[in-house]
Amino acid sequence: MHRRTTQDRSGAAAWPWAALSGVLSGVLSGGLTLGVGSLLAAFLVRSSDPVLGVGQEFIARTPEWLKEWAIRQFGQSDKAVLLGSLYATLALLFVVLGLLARQHLRLALVGVAVLGAAAVGATLNRPDATALSWLPSVVGTVAGAAALVLCTRVSRRRASAAASGPLSRRSVVLGGVAAVAAGSAGAGAAVTASRSVAQARSRIDLPAPASPAAPLPAGIDTVDGVTPYVTSAKDFYRVDTALSVPQVDVSTWSLRIHGMVEREVTVTFDDLLGEDLVERWMTMTCVSNEVGGNLVGNARWLGVPLTRLLERAGVQPDADMLLSRSVDGFTVSTPVADATDGRASMIAVGMNSEPLTDVHGFPARMIVPGLYGYVSACKWITEIEVTRFDRQTAYWTDRGWAEQAPIKTAVRIDVPAPFAKVRSGATVPVAGVAWAQTRGISQVEVSVDSGPWRTAELLPSVGENTWVQWTVGLDDLEPGNHTLRARATDGTGQVQTETVAKPIPDGSSGWPSKLFTIV
Ligand SMILES: Nc1nc2c(c(=O)[nH]1)N[C@H]1C(S)=C(S)[C@@H](COP(=O)(O)O)O[C@H]1N2
Numbered sequence: 099m100h101r102r103t104t105q106d107r108s109g110a111a112a113w114p115w116a117a118l119s120g121v122l123s124g125v126l127s128g129g130l131t132l133g134v135g136s137l138l139a140a141f142l143v144r145s146s147d148p149v150l151g152v153g154q155e156f157i158a159r160t161p162e163w164l165k166e167w168a169i170r171q172f173g174q175s176d177k178a179v180l181l182g183s184l185y186a187t188l189a190l191l192f193v194v195l196g197l198l199a200r201q202h203l204r205l206a207l208v209g210v211a212v213l214g215a216a217a218v219g220a221t222l223n224r225p226d227a228t229a230l231s232w233l234p235s236v237v238g239t240v241a242g243a244a245a246l247v248l249c250t251r252v253s254r255r256r257a258s259a260a261a262s263g264p265l266s267r268r269s270v271v272l273g274g275v276a277a278v279a280a281g282s283a284g285a286g287a288a289v290t291a292s293r294s295v296a297q298a299r300s301r302i303d304l305p306a307p308a309s310p311a312a313p314l315p316a317g318i319d320t321v322d323g324v325t326p327y328v329t330s331a332k333d334f335y336r337v338d339t340a341l342s343v344p345q346v347d348v349s350t351w352s353l354r355i356h357g358m359v360e361r362e363v364t365v366t367f368d369d370l371l372g373e374d375l376v377e378r379w380m381t382m383t384c385v386s387n388e389v390g391g392n393l394v395g396n397a398r399w400l401g402v403p404l405t406r407l408l409e410r411a412g413v414q415p416d417a418d419m420l421l422s423r424s425v426d427g428f429t430v431s432t433p434v435a436d437a438t439d440g441r442a443s444m445i446a447v448g449m450n451s452e453p454l455t456d457v458h459g460f461p462a463r464m465i466v467p468g469l470y471g472y473v474s475a476c477k478w479i480t481e482i483e484v485t486r487f488d489r490q491t492a493y494w495t496d497r498g499w500a501e502q503a504p505i506k507t508a509v510r511i512d513v514p515a516p517f518a519k520v521r522s523g524a525t526v527p528v529a530g531v532a533w534a535q536t537r538g539i540s541q542v543e544v545s546v547d548s549g550p551w552r553t554a555e556l557l558p559s560v561g562e563n564t565w566v567q568w569t570v571g572l573d574d575l576e577p578g579n580h581t582l583r584a585r586a587t588d589g590t591g592q593v594q595t596e597t598v599a600k601p602i603p604d605g606s607s608g609w610p611s612k613l614f615t616i617v
Pocket residue numbers: 334335336337338339340382383384385424425428457458459470471472475476477478
């Protein structure tokens with residue numbers, strides 16, 4: 099049997115090379131499209147990057163059930179998973195186009211153009227789109243199309259040529275395209291990195307608060323396995339719709355308060371730092387937190403009281419909504435009544451004595467104790483429009499979530515771990531955290547196998563706006579499987595509801611339970 103080589107002209111023998119070169123053309127053309135696109139986007143807005151633009155559009159259009167599923171499935175990595183899937187899908191599409199181009203170059207170019215058009219549509223549809231947001235997609239697509247034509251031509255020639263050396267025209271063209279693709283992607287990443295807030299943030303010296311937070315009480319964090327009372331910025335949960343974390347230039351940033359006010363107020367970051375700052379402990383919770391979930395964290399927030407800024411602007415009496423807007427176009431609606439009833443609402447610039455990190459809203463965000471994040475905690479805030487609920491809606495309220503969303507009383511069991519095995523005869527340590535921001539927690543109880551409720555010990559806390567750690571020891575349990583339940587009572591004496599509710603539309607409810615075994 100004669101040896102088949104890629105030089106054979108017989109169809110059967112040529113196909114592996116043909117397929118391989120088609121795949122290569124597709125990958126190179128795709129790489130160039132995305133590389134050039136991201137390089138140009140680095141100089142414009144991030145959302146004009148074709149991939150980020152399409153990804154953001156995907157997030158904006160994802161139905162609620164899919165979003166819930168993705169958060170449950172992938173948690174805090176949901177964005178990485180989305181980006182990864184997007185790149186994988188694009189790679190596959192470009193491979194198909196590269197293969198198609200071998201026989202039907204025009205058709206493949208139509209395919210590239212369709213992808214480019216989708217990217218143009220998505221990038222122009224971003225809330226922070228500029229007049230030039232289409233440019234990276236268009237230039238990237240043209241470059242990618244040209245690369246596809248070039249690669250397809252040289253590889254066709256290769257297939258029909260009798261022989262070619264290592265420095266054939268083919269390798270020069272393919273190598274050149276690969277180099278330009280990689281170079282532009284690298285340069286784009288470098289420009290993006292140079293615009294990151296890391297440097298500006300490290301130069302910020304936060305002033306000492308005129309009104310400091312209560313000192314941490316002795317006795318917190320004294321129980322093994324319980325969630326630490328203070329959550330570091332690094333460990334703080336992150337929830338937002340931003341596929342790439344906004345990098346806000348603090349030297350040009352400002353917050354404008356306008357709409358139904360007596361006079362517009364605009365403050366720069368330096369203006370904020372020049373104010374008498376207050377520092378307060380506040381536990382934040384996401385409305386998407388399931389019973390027993392960990393989308394909750396406690397930090398010491400430094401900022402300017404929101405009421406002070408609103409009084410300066412003069413809120414008109416018939417206004418009932420603050421519509422906060424982020425640099426990326428995300429919006430949050432907050433009831434004026436809640437924000438100004440005397441609770442510690444603020445425009446925060448610091449978290450645990452450090453400037454905000456980029457993921458948590460640098461340079462400034464809103465914090466209103468007692469309201470879920472989506473109706474209060476606007477990150478990268480740049481605008482507060484004072485308006486009315488019968489005139490405006492916000493990002494999540496447009497998607498079926500409630501306008502009024504005070505945080506529900508909740509308790510979480512941290513210890514024992516799920517399905518833990520505990521030695522018979524020993525005291526079973528049980529511990530966790532409970533929260534009812536603005537009302538505080540007055541009691542936590544646990545019950546084993548639907549038995550009588552036993553009262554847990556509450557560890558100290560700084561006040562009603564933060565969670566409280568609790569602990570109780572269980573004795574005299576029979577060997578075997580047991581179900582532990584917990585419930586909290588808030589500072590007004592209200593026991594948290596046993597009624598099980600999903601997060602949508604205004605937060606989950608129900609008593610958490612844990613299974614464990616005495617062995
Ligand atoms: N700009 C912007 N701000 C936002 C969001 C967002 O998607 N974009 N998400 C909100 C939600 S749903 C929550 S729970 C909190 C989370 O804040 P964190 O990520 O700092 O924990 O931010 C709020 N502020």
